[in-house]
Amino acid sequence: MELIEALERFEPWNEQEERDRAELLRRLRGGEELYSRENPAGHLTASAWVVSPDRTQVLMAYHNLYNSWAWLGGHADGQRDLLSVSMREVREESGLTQVRPVSPAIYSVEILTVDGHEKRGVYVPSHLHLNVTYLLEADPAAPIRCKPDENSRVGWFSPAGAVAASSEPWFQERIYAKLNAKLARFS
Numbered sequence: 001m002e003l004i005e006a007l008e009r010f011e012p013w014n015e016q017e018e019r020d021r022a023e024l025l026r027r028l029r030g031g032e033e034l035y036s037r038e039n040p041a042g043h044l045t046a047s048a049w050v051v052s053p054d055r056t057q058v059l060m061a062y063h064n065l066y067n068s069w070a071w072l073g074g075h076a077d078g079q080r081d082l083l084s085v086s087m088r089e090v091r092e093e094s095g096l097t098q099v100r101p102v103s104p105a106i107y108s109v110e111i112l113t114v115d116g117h118e119k120r121g122v123y124v125p126s127h128l129h130l131n132v133t134y135l136l137e138a139d140p141a142a143p144i145r146c147k148p149d150e151n152s153r154v155g156w157f158s159p160a161g162a163v164a165a166s167s168e169p170w171f172q173e174r175i176y177a178k179l180n181a182k183l184a185r186f187s
Helices: 004-008 014-028 082-094 159-165 170-187
Strands: 042-051 058-063 069-071 074-076 110-112 118-121 122-124 128-135 151-157
Touching: 004 151, 014 110, 014 128, 042 082, 042 110, 058 074, 058 082, 058 159, 069 151, 074 082, 082 128, 082 151, 110 170, 128 170, 159 170
Parallel strands: 042 128
Antiparallel strands: 042 058, 042 074, 058 069, 058 151, 110 128, 118 122
């Protein structure tokens, strides 16, 4: 399914999702190249809220760039299947080999600000991540490992513990708490 069609079908949970979905659709319909980092103002990313099958645990990684526990995910980098991007990123960032979508539908949308920073010795200007999130599931007993160039730790938390582990108040209040609240639909 094309991203525009998936976003049209997506039912926003709150005003943030409603407004961010509208902006994503506006940019996509306007023909802006969003699938590549070549767009310095903003580009598509895919994140995953990875939960245990019983929904009592959430997988987080301690991201080196943000100095915070955070969800897993990354850039589309030209790939148009954002569900596949989210699954690839979870495998790369956590070492999990078995991860599956709870649903192929978009779980959440958000437009995220990224402050200017250095990555591999090159300055990256401030920009937007036009993010699509998927709900994925994995076995917390499966082996995990960090990806040293991106994160220093990976671990499972209770849903509330995942929110508390983040040191980014906006993510705690606006993103992670929302993702946990939405889990009730999938219990």
